[in-house]
Amino acid sequence: MDGQALWSPRVRELVPYVPGEQPRIANLVKLNTNENPYPPSPRVVAAIEQAARQGLQLYPDPESTALRETIAAHHGIDAAQVFPGNGSDEVLAHAFFAFFQQPRPLLMPDITYSFYRVYCQLYGIRAELLPVDDALQIDMAHYAGRPAGGVVIANPNAPTGSALPLAAIETLLQSQPGSVVLVDEAYVDFGADSAMPLVEKYPNLLVVHTLSKARSLAGLRVGFAAGQRHLIEALERVKNSFNSYPLGRPAQAGAAAAYEDSEYFEQTRQAVIAAREELTVQLWRLGFDVLPSKANFVFARHPRQDAAALASRLREHGVLVRHFKQPRIDQYLRISVGTPAQCEALVNALRLLLPTPSP
Numbered sequence: 155m156d157g158q159a160l161w162s163p164r165v166r167e168l169v170p171y172v173p174g175e176q177p178r179i180a181n182l183v184k185l186n187t188n189e190n191p192y193p194p195s196p197r198v199v200a201a202i203e204q205a206a207r208q209g210l211q212l213y214p215d216p217e218s219t220a221l222r223e224t225i226a227a228h229h230g231i232d233a234a235q236v237f238p239g240n241g242s243d244e245v246l247a248h249a250f251f252a253f254f255q256q257p258r259p260l261l262m263p264d265i266t267y268s269f270y271r272v273y274c275q276l277y278g279i280r281a282e283l284l285p286v287d288d289a290l291q292i293d294m295a296h297y298a299g300r301p302a303g304g305v306v307i308a309n310p311n312a313p314t315g316s317a318l319p320l321a322a323i324e325t326l327l328q329s330q331p332g333s334v335v336l337v338d339e340a341y342v343d344f345g346a347d348s349a350m351p352l353v354e355k356y357p358n359l360l361v362v363h364t365l366s367k368a369r370s371l372a373g374l375r376v377g378f379a380a381g382q383r384h385l386i387e388a389l390e391r392v393k394n395s396f397n398s399y400p401l402g403r404p405a406q407a408g409a410a411a412a413y414e415d416s417e418y419f420e421q422t423r424q425a426v427i428a429a430r431e432e433l434t435v436q437l438w439r440l441g442f443d444v445l446p447s448k449a450n451f452v453f454a455r456h457p458r459q460d461a462a463a464l465a466s467r468l469r470e471h472g473v474l475v476r477h478f479k480q481p482r483i484d485q486y487l488r489i490s491v492g493t494p495a496q497c498e499a500l501v502n503a504l505r506l507l508l509p510t511p512s513p
């Protein structure tokens with residue numbers, strides 16, 4: 155029997171997102187999924203332990219009230235303007251469902267976080283992909299005034315690491331007053347300007363953050379959206395038609411504690427930024443072209459080496475990086491910024507694999 159005959163028609167058409175490999179092999183230098191190389195603050199671990207000891211037999215607060223309040227205080231907005239979810243992927247999925255099922259297409263760059271297209275397929279959203287320029291930069295001129303059922307921009311963009319200035323985001327918000335503009339700021343803490351201060355001003359702005367990157371909590375699964383009340387209300391409707399309790403007690407407690415240790419946050423994020431700058435220089439010396447990055451990864455290409463082949467040879471040397479088999483970027487490698495020791499291991503492996511560049 156054809157098992158797929160039992161599936162809903164749309165499921166037969168789905169091409170799911172494929173996350174980077176989470177290897178079971180020990181001692182690999184893992185620079186393939188943009189995790190933070192540093193563990194979360196000890197205060198986060200203490201809060202999770204305490205939550206695990208108290209009340210796990212009870213459902214968690216369905217609204218994550220305390221976490222919302224903490225996030226709101228941190229960003230200077232109202233708790234009612236915060237919508238937490240099970241990783242920003244879940245928040246993004248709810249936002250696509252809530253805002254982008256429109257007669258007009260959703261605008262997004264052709265090179266961006268590939269999960270966006272998967273949500274479009276999942277929810278039957280028509281997307282219009284607007285080409286990034288030859289330097290893989292988002293060209294804002296494409297977006298101004300174009301008929302749209304919404305706009306989604308990752309800032310910094312993934313997998314390029316390139317950031318747009320806040321003025322460009324503001325121009326976009328003004329040029330698309332009738333559409334929700336979703337700005338995915340997963341990597342913003344590594345050096346880009348956040349649109350969070352614009353939330354009060356623009357009723358069409360939704361900013362999405364994750365705790366997986368700069369807050370070192372990829373394993374906890376927490377993200378959130380910030381926006382004016384009418385947008386958050388739509389997200390709450392979708393969430394409450396899907397899962398009342400997306401965040402468990404340990405996740406709510408641990409996520410809130412991450413915002414209480416700003417010193418640790420500052421130290422680890424500065425360490426990642428410094429390692430990124432050093433890694434960029436090392437890659438240049440090995441002959442790579444490296445896009446300027448404001449994220450915790452770099453996007454690099456070697457003019458004389460096939461990227462897929464290089465990724466698989468690096469793997470043989472115990473170093474995992476990410477390669478995307480996608481037109482325009484299939485000669486690039488996305489390399490997450492690790493600790494200085496991890497970056498050095500990558501550079502040493504590359505020195506073995508690459509011929510010495512001529513001076």
Ligand code: PMP
Nearest residue numbers: 241242243267312340364366377
């Ligand atoms: N947005 C972007 C641009 C990302 O790269 C990622 C991480 N893969 C996410 C969102 C999702 O992050 P998470 O679900 O861990 O919050």
